[in-house]
Amino acid sequence: MSTEIEKARLETRDAFKNRGLLYRLFFEEISKEIGEEKAANIMKKAIYRWGGAKSDRYHALAGKKDFKGIADEFIRTSVCNGEVFKPSIHKVDNKSTVIDMEGCPLVEAWREMGLSEEEITKMCEISNATDYGKYEGMGFKLTIESTLAKGEEKCRLKIEEKD
Numbered sequence: 169m170s171t172e173i174e175k176a177r178l179e180t181r182d183a184f185k186n187r188g189l190l191y192r193l194f195f196e197e198i199s200k201e202i203g204e205e206k207a208a209n210i211m212k213k214a215i216y217r218w219g220g221a222k223s224d225r226y227h228a229l230a231g232k233k234d235f236k237g238i239a240d241e242f243i244r245t246s247v248c249n250g251e252v253f254k255p256s257i258h259k260v261d262n263k264s265t266v267i268d269m270e271g272c273p274l275v276e277a278w279r280e281m282g283l284s285e286e287e288i289t290k291m292c293e294i295s296n297a298t299d300y301g302k303y304e305g306m307g308f309k310l311t312i313e314s315t316l317a318k319g320e321e322k323c324r325l326k327i328e329e330k331d
Contacts, residue, residue, distance in 0.1 A: 177248045181273045184252060191295055212297040230306035237263040242267055249329030264328035272323060275316045292317030303327050308323025
């Protein structure tokens with residue numbers, strides 16, 4: 169890997185870690201004012217809206233219920249050619265797709281901050297609102313089946329038709 173590409177990958181990873189740090193700092197400050205539950209709910213609402221705004225590039229695929237196309241687009245557009253979140257397609261059929269991610273700089277940042285596993289899980293639940301916003305914005309149901317935040321080997325996202 170060239171030095172420039174490696175530098176870009178590290179800078180991108182650091183930017184995502186900074187996003188994790190920022191989420192935590194916002195959560196702490198808002199919690200001081202209104203409590204943790206309300207702080208988490210407000211953050212989830214805002215992050216969910218941001219996720220919904222990021223779903224535009226998927227709408228043609230979503231309209232066709234092209235789960236293979238959705239999975240491929242997720243992988244194709246993963247930052248730094250997938251080097252940051254390390255995504256892969258676990259399963260695809262005509263009603264769903266399951267995507268795995270073996271890396272998460274947000275979780276890394278929270279661990280580096282010294283947060284407990286419980287606090288990391290809470291921050292992960294808040295930040296996952298972006299994924300819910302993105303996939304629910306396309307008209308699908310998202311289930312997060314496993315997370316690195318809970319010490320599991322990967323984050324596993326299942327995107328499927330709503331019941």
